[in-house]
Amino acid sequence: PFAQLHPTGLISAGDANTQLTWMDAQVNGRPVTPRHGYAVEINALWYNAIKFYLQLVDMAAKVPGASTLYRNNDSSIKSEIVPKLKQLVAVLPKNFFDKFWDPKYGYLADVVNDQGADFSLRPNQIFALSLPFSILEDYKKSSEMRSIIKHVKDFLITPFGIRTLSPKDPRYCRHYQGGVSDRDGGYHQGTVWPWPIAHFIEAYIKVASTHEVATAYLEKYFEPLFIEHIKAYGLGQIAEIFDGDHPHQPNGCIAQAWSVGEVIRGYELIKKNKEVALASVKKTNNKKTGDKNKKVDNKKETKKVLPIKSLVKSPKKTQSRSKKKKESNKKINATKSRGRSK
Numbered sequence: 001p002f003a004q005l006h007p008t009g010l011i012s013a014g015d016a017n018t019q020l021t022w023m024d025a026q027v028n029g030r031p032v033t034p035r036h037g038y039a040v041e042i043n044a045l046w047y048n049a050i051k052f053y054l055q056l057v058d059m060a061a062k063v064p065g066a067s068t069l070y071r072n073n074d075s076s077i078k079s080e081i082v083p084k085l086k087q088l089v090a091v092l093p094k095n096f097f098d099k100f101w102d103p104k105y106g107y108l109a110d111v112v113n114d115q116g117a118d119f120s121l122r123p124n125q126i127f128a129l130s131l132p133f134s135i136l137e138d139y140k141k142s143s144e145m146r147s148i149i150k151h152v153k154d155f156l157i158t159p160f161g162i163r164t165l166s167p168k169d170p171r172y173c174r175h176y177q178g179g180v181s182d183r184d185g186g187y188h189q190g191t192v193w194p195w196p197i198a199h200f201i202e203a204y205i206k207v208a209s210t211h212e213v214a215t216a217y218l219e220k221y222f223e224p225l226f227i228e229h230i231k232a233y234g235l236g237q238i239a240e241i242f243d244g245d246h247p248h249q250p251n252g253c254i255a256q257a258w259s260v261g262e263v264i265r266g267y268e269l270i271k272k273n274k275e276v277a278l279a280s281v282k283k284t285n286n287k288k289t290g291d292k293n294k295k296v297d298n299k300k301e302t303k304k305v306l307p308i309k310s311l312v313k314s315p316k317k318t319q320s321r322s323k324k325k326k327e328s329n330k331k332i333n334a335t336k337s338r339g340r341s342k
Contacts, residue, residue: 008095009088011046012038012113021124023164023188027181033164033188037113040100041127044135047092050085051133057082093139096128106147121166123156123196129203137206146207152200159224160242160250161194161259167244174245176252190244191251194225194259198266205269211277218270226267238263 003013014020014036021042023033100108102117108125109117128136129145136145155166165172165188173186201218208214225238233239233250238259240252 008099009092010038010043010095010099012036013042023122023124025184025187027184032185035111037111038099039111039124040108041124043092043096043100044127044131047089047096047135048131048133050089050092054082054085054089093135096135097139097141097144100125100128101141101144107151108148120169120171121151121155122164123152123162123193123200126152126162126196126199126203129206130199131202134206142207145203149204149207153204157200157221158192158242158244158248159222160229160248161192161225162196162200163190163192163244164188165190165244172244175243175249176241187241192242192244192248193240194238194242195256195262197222197225198262198269201266201269205273211273211280215270215274215277219274222266222270225263 002018003011005011016034016036017031018036019026019031020035021039023035025032099112100117102109102119105119107119107121108128109119110122110124111118125148128134129148136148152162155168156163167174167190169190172190174190176183176186176191201222204218205211205214208217229238229250230236234254237255239250239254240256240259242248242250
């Protein structure tokens with residue numbers, strides 16, 4: 001079969017002659033980037049799709065009339081489909097991690113097939129972090145997620161999008177140029193694509209130490225794409241691709257729909273994250289100000305109370321002084337009396 005679901009819950013597809021996923025360029029009838037077998041982003045998307053489906057089923061079951069997806073008389077969904085999918089999502093994170101991760105590299109394999117694991121450093125692994133139901137996040141692999149982001153950031157990220165292959169790779173294509181075969185040969189071999197940028201932004205925000213740190217980096221780094229590029233190539237648009245090397249000359253069509261859509265989404269993600277960061281800073285400052293004011297108020301109250309306490313005489317001390325005074329007066333009177341009798 002073209003695609004196969006394995007007992008591990010993972011999906012494999014195609015053969016050496018098929019051009020799979022979005023990296024679908026062909027030269028002389030052969031895929032330039034063969035990705036048959038277990039493709040990393042396909043399995044991340046598969047896991048996300050199952051989790052989303054189960055969420056919809058749960059919502060439909062709780063809200064009357066919300067959907068016909070899950071009705072009491074639909075025994076096939078209740079007794080067969082849902083239990084099977086729950087079994088899959090229970091085992092998928094571990095099986096995914098075991099299939100694609102190798103600590104020697106510090107990032108995920110791009111594809112695994114009968115020829116082994118291909119650890120060409122490409123951007124597709126970002127989907128394992130960025131999706132709403134992140135398969136790595138659910139498996140509690142935070143340190144591995146940070147390692148992946150570091151490799152992608154260090155070798156693939158540019159101010160205009162993400163390289164499709166690391167510059168360290170001998171197959172890396174610096175510039176998108178030449179005839180049809182040359183251009184197709186470099187289409188996914190280092191050429192920068194803007195559309196995956198939103199997924200990188202989502203993933204980066206997840207692993208950043210704080211919202212402030214994420215905002216500061218993302219907002220400044222992608223400013224050339226958000227602000228400058230839309231005035232330079234297709235007015236108000238985002239190009240399809242850019243050269244892998246600086247100055248990242250734009251190329252391909254002048255207005256690519258998924259470039260535009262995902263860049264807008266990425267911009268909105270940064271904007272939202274900035275609002276969260278500002279709210280967090282404001283909350284922290286308000287707390288500090290409140291604590292400071294509380295200390296000042298306490299000091300004022302202390303200053304007011306101390307003088308009052310000092311004026312209040314202890315009854316025992318007052319009685320003691322009065323008694324001593326009376327005894328002293330008696331002695332004085334007794335002395336005067338003796339003086340008269342003499």
